[in-house]
Amino acid sequence: MRIRLDIAYDGTHFRGWATQPTLRTVQGVLEAALARIFGETDAPRLVVAGRTDAGVHARAQVAHLDLNEAQWARLVSDRRAQHDPDPAVSLARRVNGIVRADGDVVVTASSTAPAGFDARFGAVWRRYQYRVADDITGYNPLERLYTTAVRAELDAEAMNEGASRLIGLHDFAAYCRAREGATTIRTLLEYSWHRDGAGTLIATVRADAFCHSMVRALVGACVAVGLGKLTPDDIVHLRDAGQRASDFKVLAAHGLTLMEVRYPADELLAVRAAQTRGRRSLDGPGAAE
């Protein structure tokens, strides 16, 4: 049986999603809870939609895990699950009962996954938000853990113009940390900047998938535009040059939050996952992290 978990966390005190020996990570904390529920032997492992870096937050991360028959039977027999039409619903309560003391990670929902569901390969797109406070915004101490401060006045209109020109199917090598043998071709579906009611600059960045540190590089390039150090043309040329450049900074992790992961309708799940397991080319559709 495959179970889908919806997860939210404050990344401040995590060394990212992925399990690392001796370091506190989101996957590590959640898998330790699963091991307490199902036993250390054959403890379920999590497969995640977006492997977030140290310090990155998530409002709506998605992961799946597989239970064997004995583990599923144990879940169904839990007395608190008796009134749930879907026994998987009770898993969120049980995990939260273990991780609640920390308070910075929570399973917001658990459910039996539809046939063919794969949290990583089934995702159609991921949407991130990046928050920047500049001199126009003012500095709000209550937002500082989730917002990057830039001590200058940024030109939001120029940033939005630059962002809009990066959209589309491209090789984003200039905006990715290189990884051996991994493609850097992605479809950037949405990239825009606006100021919220408090004047905070909010970037919305949505793509089929992202390569490593890509959102923070895209955001850093537009902040350089907002500072007048680069033009919207420059960041398009940098992208097309295809090499990681030093003309802009990869911004700090704490301003970044994974907001949403979208999956296709249930009947299309298996098709989607099969498509995206293949490597991608400029000609083909699909996505993989």
Add this chain to the structure above:
Amino acid sequence: MRIRLDIAYDGTHFRGWATQPTLRTVQGVLEAALARIFGETDAPRLVVAGRTDAGVHARAQVAHLDLNEAQWARLVSDRRAQHDPDPAVSLARRVNGIVRADGDVVVTASSTAPAGFDARFGAVWRRYQYRVADDITGYNPLERLYTTAVRAELDAEAMNEGASRLIGLHDFAAYCRAREGATTIRTLLEYSWHRDGAGTLIATVRADAFCHSMVRALVGACVAVGLGKLTPDDIVHLRDAGQRASDFKVLAAHGLTLMEVRYPADELLAVRAAQTRGRRSLDGPGAAE
């Protein structure tokens, strides 16, 4: 010369506003910065609009300080102040240069105070916000430092009904921690509950002034109404009984934020401060903390 400071802070790592020996407080951190700027001898002291408790936050706290002639001359001679029409404007930059490393307190503005300005006695009203997440809201780890979690479903309509019936000029002894010789009569100008876009319950509480722990008691009473433990009638009767009751909890400090302090127009400042220095009675106007 009197200077007005506008201040914002995250109360999480402060033991409240007021200076305490050996404990980190907002007043303590800011006065230490002022002592570095103006010297330990005759270092300016702060007078504040709302003495917040340990853990309480502020988006817009107000304080004043008085400079003697030598201190004012020192401020005016600062080269960074040369281009400001009001030399007091540079004080925010200088204080922030010292406290910036911590990041949880900032002087958002400084200015020469108008004649008769008194941050404490001149205030017409204070407005607080209290944030509660219940089972309808869901638990958001990114809001946990500024929102109190209640593990039940709250009836927002009943809470708002109860809140509206507490408004007016009353003796709020039932909702105050007793303080020898201090009146507990206050004018509650506004008290309402609504859910924001994310479903978080937001209380807006505005009064001429508040006695100790009054907002958190008023909020606790309405949460008891939201839980069905008390009726809106009950909390009015409790108020009129005039004695601190155990029928509800004083909610946790971290859900509370001081949002705004309002002062009268400049020409009425002196009149206001003189009025409110007097003790208040049920017959009289005015307010003091």
